[in-house]
Amino acid sequence: MIKTLHFFAFILLALFVTTKAISQSNTDDLRKREIDKTYWSEISRTVKQGDFEGYSATCHENAILVTTTGEKKLSYPMSTALARWKQGFLDTQQGKQMDNVSFRFSQRIGDETTAHETGIFYFTSHDSEGKLIAESYTHLEALLVKKGDKWVCLMEYQKSKATREEWDALK
Incomplete structure (x- = not known):
């Protein structure tokens, strides 16, 4: 009888742990799909269309850019980076580059309102004739927060150059 009770207790505990893990997995999947749809896809769209205002709207008003990809290691307001990037958006919008x-x-990693995302971004720029003028793979970390029904960036950390092999490994 005691063995039977221990067995049932073990089964109940296993079911509880499994249910909890499945619930967390579903929550994580939902958050990732939501971020992909309302943040990462929006970043890609705005870059491709040269939509500077749309891109700016993906950033929290106090967002910070950290970069250690060049000779200098820098941290500064995203508004400074946006001002520097604006001409590229305008050139894309005007068809001068793609x-x-x-x-x-x-x-x-995250919960319902916060996320820390680690990966690589692949950026390309072509002139109006289709000639490649810039290409880069960059290790990235992003700290996001949900404001209302959309995700915005609090911090983007462009860590280091990445390789095509590292990019391919993340398929």
């Missing part, structure tokens, strides 16, 4: 960015992830 830009694209896509993302792949190695780690995605």
